[in-house]
Amino acid sequence: xxxxxxxxxxxxxxxxxxSVLEALLPILEEKGVEVLxxxxxxxxxxxxxxxxVILDPSHTQMDxxxxxxxxxxxxxxxxxxxxLPALEASKLVVMDRFIxxxxxxxxxxxxxxxxxxxxxxxFATDGLKPDLTLYFDIEVEEGLARxxxxxxxxxxxxxxxxxxxxKKVRQGYLSLLDKEGNRIVKIxxxxxxxxxxxxxxxxxxxRMGLAK
Numbered sequence: 001x002x003x004x005x006x007x008x009x010x011x012x013x014x015x016x017x018x019s020v021l022e023a024l025l026p027i028l029e030e031k032g033v034e035v036l037x038x039x040x041x042x043x044x045x046x047x048x049x050x051x052x053v054i055l056d057p058s059h060t061q062m063d064x065x066x067x068x069x070x071x072x073x074x075x076x077x078x079x080x081x082x083x084l085p086a087l088e089a090s091k092l093v094v095m096d097r098f099i100x101x102x103x104x105x106x107x108x109x110x111x112x113x114x115x116x117x118x119x120x121x122x123f124a125t126d127g128l129k130p131d132l133t134l135y136f137d138i139e140v141e142e143g144l145a146r147x148x149x150x151x152x153x154x155x156x157x158x159x160x161x162x163x164x165x166x167k168k169v170r171q172g173y174l175s176l177l178d179k180e181g182n183r184i185v186k187i188x189x190x191x192x193x194x195x196x197x198x199x200x201x202x203x204x205x206x207r208m209g210l211a212k
Contacts, residue, residue, distance in 0.1 A: 004087030005208055006128070008098035011136035012170045013158065014143025015189040016196065017096055020136070023197045024204070028092065031210055036086040039096035041074035044081045050074040055156035062157075064110035068117065071102055076124040084128075092208070098130060100176050100184070105158070108172030109165045129183065132207045134200060135173055136189035140166045143189075 009017040021037060028035050041051040053059065054070050075098075086093045099121040107114045140163065147153055177184050185203050189196055205212050 004090050005092045005132075006083070006087060006095070006130045007092065007204065008095045008100065008130040008133045009136065010097060010100045010104070010133055010173060010184075011189060012138060012140055012143045012166060012173065014146035015136035015138045016146070016193065017136050019193055020197055020200050021094060021096065023193065024201060027201060033208075033210070034089075034091045036082075036091050036093045037096070038078070038082055038093070040078060040098055040101065041071055043074075043078040043083075043095075046081075047074040047078045050077075055158065057157050057160060059157060060160075064106060064112055067110070068102060068106040068112060068120070071106070072120045072124045075099070075102075075121075079125055079128070095130070098133075099125065100133060100135075100173070103176060104169045104172035108175070109161075109169045111168075131183075132204070133180075133184040134187055134203065135177055135184050136187050136196070137170075137173070138189040140170055 009021060011017055025035060025037065040047070041054055042048045050070050050073060054062075054067060054074075083093055083095070102117050102121060103114060106112045107117045144163075144166065177186055187196060187200055187203070191199075202212065204210075
């Protein structure tokens, strides 16, 4: 790659983004691709401390706008401290969640103004968007059932939300897919992990111009 390539992974709770990424990493390394993986909120010290505040199950009184602004603050620090330097070093950067999560969760899920969220995303990122967004789609009930059956997964404040919010989040992602179909590619996450990994690999390799 002559310059860095930014990929974001998005999806409802329980879609399996992290598992797919873990399976893809050795494949990319075999290809000689320098990869930085990171997550939102978090990724850097300040971001991780903000993550603790956002996802703490005891913080049920958090106002939706407070939640949004905390995500945006974490996003900015994470970007300047970790993501941009890696892109400047011509690395592949794979982010577990990015700008689209704010639209889906706080916009559609919390019913906050989408235009305001778009402005805040623009402000925090100086207009940076992923070169490719992989959206892992799954029925809400199936995703939440996966979480419930995985005793090793952290249970955070968003996992405790009602079914209605999670359904709104998924609709938000599907709306973004309709709006930005060139950047966002839908991956059916209901299939077995091995199949989802192969589909994801094919899409990623094609966009990056890597031989399969």
